[in-house]
Every structure is written in C-alpha cells, then in structure tokens.
Amino acid sequence: MNKNNNQWSTKLGFILSSAGAAIGLGAIWKLPYVTGQSGGGAFFLLFICFTLLIGLPMLISEFIIGRSTNREAVSAYKILAPHSKWTWIGKLGVIGCFLLLSFYSVVGGWILIYSGKAVVGDVIQPGQNPGELFGMVTGSPWITIVGLLLFTVINVLVISLGVQNGIEKANKIMMPLLFIFFIILVVRSLTLDGAMEGVKFFLAPDFSKITASSLLYALGQSFFALAVGFSCMVTYSSYLKKDESLPYSAGSVVIMNIFVSLLAGLAIFPAVFAFGFKPEQGPALLFMVLPAVFGKLPFGELFFAIFLLLFLFATLTSSFSLYEIIVAALVEKWPNARGKIAWVIGAVVFIASIPAALSSSTLSDFTIFKKSIFDATDYLVSNILLPLGNLLIAIFIIHKMDQKLTKNEFMQGSNLPIGFYQTWRFLMIWIVPIVIAVVLIYTISQY
Template sequence: MNFSKSNDSNLNQDGPNKGERFSQAGFILAAIGSSVGLGNMWKFPYITGENGGAAFFLLFIVCLLLIGLPVLLAELAIGRSGRGSAATAFIKAGGQKGWLAAGLLQVLTPFIILSFYVIIAGWTLQYAVTSFSGTLYNNPDYAGQFGDFVGGYMPIVWQLISVLVKGWIVAKGVSNGIEKFNKVLIPAMLVLLIILMVRAVTLPGAGAGVSFFLNPDFSQLTTESALVALGHAFFSLSLGMGILVTYGSYVDKNQSLGAATIAVGAGDLIYAFIAGLIIFPTTFSFGIAPDQGPSLIFIALPAAFSAMPLGFVFGGLFFVLLAIAALTSAVSLLEVPVKYFMERLSWSRSRAVWTISLAVFIVGLPSVLSLGLFPEWTIGSKSVFDWMDFVASNILLPIGGLLVTIFAGYFWKKAAEASGLRAGWFRVWLFMLRYVAPILVLLVLLHTSGIIHF
C-alpha cells in the first residue's frame, strides 16, 4: 500500500542541528523505542486486566487507528517540515508566532515526565540486579520488600544511575547515540519478549491466561473502558510530548512518513501484544489477579517468578526488559529539551545534556523522597510523585496532542505537502484531524483530569 508521494526538497532545509539525521531504519527503531516504554510493559497489562482482557485489547487497536496514528503522522510532519525544536517547529513549519506557546508546552511536558520516569527506571534496574543475584526471592514478603526499598536511600542511587545512562547515550548524538542505542536494544528487547513469552505460555495453567487475553467478552466493556482505551492509545505512542516532533526534524526528506507511521504503530502494538502473552499466562498460572494495578509488576510477579524453575533467571530477564523499555523512552524524553536548548542558547550537545540531566535529577528528588523517606510530603491526598505524574500525563499531554490536531487540521497550510500523503489518503487524514481526533483527545483530557467519569 503506497501512502506517500515524493516530498519537495524544501522540506529538508538545515536547521540548528545541521548534519544530525536518522537513517530510515534508525528513525523507525528510535520512534518505536520512544513508544515502547513502561506503558506497554507495565500499564497496558494491568489496565487490560481491569477492563476485561481481549475485548479491551481490540478496543485499544481501534482507538490506536482513530486517534493514535493520525496524530503521530501530524507530529512527524510538523517536525520534518519545521526542522526545529519542539518549541519552534510549529512556527518554522509555517504557523503564526502564537504557536510558540504550544511548542514550549511540548518542551516542558517531557522534562516533567522525565523527572519521575527515571525514578521508575531505577526501580527496574534494582529489581533486575536483585533477581539475578537471587536476593529478591529470599524474603517472600514482596510487598514489604518493595516498601522497604522505596522507603530508603537506594532509589535515589538508582535514579542517579538511570539519569547518567540516558545522559551518556544522548550526549553521543542522534546517529552515534540515540540511533545506535535503539538499533541494539530494540531487537534485544524483542528477543527477551519472545523468550519470556515462550516461558509464560508453557507454564501449567497458562491456557486460562491466554484465553483471557485473546478471547473477547464484549459484555465486560463499559464507557469507562472506552475512555481508558482512548487514553492509552494516545499515551502509548508518546504523543503530545514533543518527542515525535523532535524526531521528525531528524527524518530524511525521502522517507515516507505514512509508511513510517504504520511501522511505528505496528511496532507499538506488537510489543504490547507480546507483553500481554507474558503477563496474563504467568498471573493465571500462579493464581494472581491480573487487575492489581502497578503493584502487579513489583509485588505480584516476583512471587510468581520465585515459584517457577529458574525463576531468578526469568525474573531477571523480565526486569532487564523493563529497564530497556524505560531507558529507550527516557532517551527520547531527554532529547526534546536538549534540542531546544541547543537551538535557543546555542549550547553544545554535551552542555545541554548534562545541564538538563542535573536539573532532571534535582527536580525529581522531591518525587522520590515523597514515596519513602518523607511520606508527609503530600498535597491533598497525593504525593509529590503522584502530582507530577497527574499533571504531566493527565493534563499537559492531552492538551499538547489537542493543539497538534488543531494546528495540523485547521491552521497549517503546508500540511498536504509536509505529510507526503497522496490525495486520497491526505483527505482521510485531514478528516480525522479535524473531526475525529480532536473530539477524542478532548474526551481523554476530560476523563484523565477527572472532569468526567463513569
């Protein structure tokens, strides 16, 4: 299926990052890496478990097509047309100066997300080490272990390690750092997924988990389920946070954005699908409820690994998989403000990376401390960590995505040329951006912010 026509050469003008470009395969792997994060490996399984399994998965696929892919293509096209940072791409692509505010929002949002995302990345590194060493399984009180861990100083150490690792990768540049990193780790992640999937589906009683995930029962779906599926389709592709606008600026002029959009969406879906075939057979095999929320990963699953042969190996591989997923997304999040400060202040890449990384670590300290050493650091009923997550994920992200749909659908005169779509596909895409995606993103915003619920 041919989505694209050839792009005009004026879409490849050099911006502030002259010479920094992804190869065609490198771009797709980097974009998949940005979307395949903890959302696929952690959030997707438990929200699927909470909303009925297979029927929810099918609903998620529909939402991915309706809301995810049109916005994804819009962000890539804006980035490639503007060849600027997320803050200036809207203007450089042909928008009015007022759109600078929308761009700045897409620089602020990933910074806030990164400040608490590296904390969870640190948890996955800690659990990978303790699983391989076997110490994770010495004490069967996994809830107590997790509480003791987050209540101490070690989360800060692991937070710092995750900050340093992703900073080192981004400091090496687009092609020599981000692309090479994803070319190695995305295939490695797929290998780990397949190994763990084979182990999971061959466990005694795993068939019930496979059936739960693959045999739909549409009676389990509710209006709330539809809103959750919409939200996850949006969030799982890293939309509304400037990543794909930034990555789009590094895309070669000859790359088909339509085909790349399909490839990234398919990659995100495949990883989520295999994750489901790991989580649900494992939980059903060991009598673990699949709807336990975030505690499923760090409390329930270690209990399952401890009971299976060579569980310390499979548990270690699972947490290594989570760590890779977290780091690929963290690298993408960091690149957004790095490119902005390189453009705005003419900083070198190294200076931008390490200045922002230090800021990320400092801003994240209240979040990590509020979970353990200073639990009294709350506002209302939420910890600092929960507030940072709530504001960025539930308010800023959907607002950013909504602004993208409005800009591309109504104000962007160069949309047809920049998208590279043939006339028929362009009309479909524009219809989705004007009349479908904005309504659905607005529903996501109203739902995740708590204004509407069912």
C-alpha cells in the same frame, strides 16, 4: 557537533528510535494492569482500534510538523506560526517532558535497582515477600536516590553523543534485544500448565465487561502509548530525510508498539493465571505479583532478570526521547555544546526528581491535593498536559498549518493513493480532536 550526527543515518534507525520512544512504561507496565482491571480481551481490542484511529493520525501529524521544518519542537512551531501564541505548543512539550522525567526517572531508578538485585539473585528467594521488598526499595531514601542518579547518568551519556552516535546506536541494540527477550518470555509463559486461561482472558473479547470508564481508558491509552502530545516525535522527525515516507514510518512504529503490547500480555497473563493470581492487581503487578509468579518457575530468577532488563531497555528508549526534546531546544541556540547541555539538563532533572523519589519515604506525609508528590505530578502530566498537548496539535495542524505543506509532507517519499491523505485529514478534523477533548474532560471531572 557534526551536522550529519543530527540526522538519522537510516530509516530503520529512525523507526527503531521512534518505536523505542513509544514503547516504555505505557506498553509494558501500564497496559497489562489496566487491561487486567478493564475486562481483558475486549479492552485490548478497543485499545488496538483506538491506536489505529487516534494514535496513528496524531503520530503522522507530529512527523509532518517536524520534518516540514527540520527543526526541534520549539523552533518548528515558531517557523510554522510565527508571532502567534501557537508557538507555546513546543514550549508546553518541553515543560511536559521535564515534568514527566521528574517521576519517570524515579521509576527508571526502581527498575535499575530491581534489575541489579535480580541479577545477583536477591529478588526471588525462599520466604521472600515481594511486597516487603518493594516497600524497602521505594521506602529507602538512599536506594531511590542512587537508582535515580544511575538512571539519569545513563540517559545523559547517550544523549550527549548525539542522534546517530547516541540515540540511534542505543536503540539499534536495545530494541532488537527487547523483542528477543520478550519472545523468550512468551514461549516460557505459554508452556505453563493453565496458561491458556490467561491467553483466553487477554485475547478473547468479552464486551459485557466493558464500562464507560474502561472505554475512555482505552481511548487515553491509545495516544499515551505512542508518545504523542509533547512533540517528542516532532523533534525526532526533524532529523528525518525528505525521501522517507511519513505514513509508512508511522505505521511501522504503531505496528511495533501493538506487537510489544501483545507480547507483554502474552508474557504476563498466562503466568499470572497459571499460578492462581488475579489479573487486576493494579500498578503493583510488575514489582509485587510478577516476582511471586516467576518464583514458582524453574530458573525463575533468570527469567525475571531477563524481564526486568527488557523493561529497563524500554524505559530508557522512552526517556531518551524525553531528554532529546529538551536538549535539542537548547542545542538549536548553542549547536556546539550538546555535551555540556545534556549534563546540565541531567543535573536539573535529577534535582527536580528528588521530591518524587522521596514521596514514599522522607516526604510521604507531604501531599498536593491529597496526592503524594509522585502521584500529583503523574496526574498533572498524564491526565491534563498530555491530552491538552494532543488537542492543541490536532487543532494546529488542520487549522493553522499550510494545508499544501501538510499534503506534500504526507505524500512525499511514498506511492500511496490520495485517499490515504484524505482519510487522515478526515480523522484529524472530525474524530481525533473530539475524542481527545472527551478524554480530557472526563479525566479532569474524575479528580
């Protein structure tokens, strides 16, 4: 493997790839329905505030760890804290990404199947029941397995090509298309009669609707949405050149993530309100409500196909980062075997994902603590491992890492006043770990 192919060729390539890692199911699928269930505009405003105060400092932290060592996640912690238990942070990231892929790939497969059906006109038809169609897709073992296989193969093909020729090139194509497609959908959604009610719901804060639960959901979403906690960004930033500004790069990623979340809300809520649907439909919003909404639009099948394609792009760009942290850890030992490693990891992930893929069909009666295999894995990853990873990284970078090194990495490549570094350090000492600990304790207590 060409060594240069293990670095980002441009700053734009790094930012687009990092933004792609962050923009996925969280921004386009989870945020809209959680916003719908949690008070609309007030929740979205809180999400933005917490993303800037919690997510951004955590993102900068992972960037610092990665670039300071120029090593993937597992090796990075070994270099910074040799012969200590803190090296398990990187291993936790690899384990977490593997478990996340075991159900994330299943959803990716559903989106692939839906995208194919939408392109040929099989999703929105007269008399078609979106709920029955969703049940048919998720309840068929063969359909879910085929979708899972196709999604896995696409990821492996891109990852096997390396950083520049695979991940960076794919993101340079997919991310601009994602923004273009989203803007088309937003324009169409905003021109519907009654659309302004949806805009008002999404952007006009009504803090009377905020509860303790929605407040903590906003806190959790702020770092879930940026792909921090599993050290994916440690691996991505290890490929970054020393003359790039980490705070500027992290800020660009956060702004793009918030912008896509804004576009997602403006594409969905005006259409939902225009046709009299309820915004608090939950996880079924994408697959069951939106087909009904788009079905009432002229050229609705075309617009829904566009929406699914951009959703597929976002899902893939996120899964690239999950695969890369696993593959990169092994490439560190066998640098000339990236292609073979990618295919082996892809095969293992595919096999490990089969139980989750079958949890709505063949294995529907099998439960773990009263949850399906899919839901149990989701709960373990999202509510325990991810917050735990964030908390450990927050403690590590302040209390275990050389503070001269963190300051140099933070300030390098930029002309920022020292006050920016001091603000970041204050947040990482007094705000971020406390907030993450609260989220972790709350989510565990709700089980």
